[in-house]
């Protein structure tokens with residue numbers, strides 16, 4: 001069994017339908033990961049513990065998704081040097097712009113690599129994690145290159161009628 005190098009964390013169970021998109025990409029590329037509900041607001045002790053132990057447990061990337069006042073990715077970035085990829089989850093009230101602004105505007109010193117709002121952002125977070133891991137894993141690098149090539153090949157040259 002491959003070592004778990006990626007943690008997918010989210011502020012709530014309600015984020016899972018979005019964050020599943022990151023997990024699906026990691027599944028497609030054969031990357032082991034763990035999933036946890038961790039909230040800066042609701043489970044601050046859990047966040048602290050996760051951040052404190054992440055590097056020693058061998059995590060190389062943390063994908064963190066949250067919606068609304070989305071402090072989770074930034075707080076996690078403040079607690080661990082493991083790179084944090086943030087996914088702004090789409091919200092009903094403000095369409096996820098609230099999540100995006102909460103995640104993207106980090107102060108100098110504690111970066112979060114912020115993805116697009118919603119499903120595209122979650123999938124891209126998986127791909128970003130894969131790209132980071134592929135730097136030290138040539139088999140994965142090949143799988144990622146193949147995945148990218150297959151995607152390009154699936155795009156028709158001309159638009160089709162439905």
Ligand SMILES: Nc1c(C(=O)O)ncn1[C@@H]1O[C@H](COP(=O)(O)O)[C@@H](O)[C@H]1O
Nearest residue numbers: 011012014039040041066067070071072
């Ligand atoms: N933004 C955060 C954090 C956090 O940043 O710590 N914890 C929960 N939440 C968000 O609250 C939204 C609503 O959560 P509920 O559906 O559980 O009420 C979710 O999108 C979650 O990410």
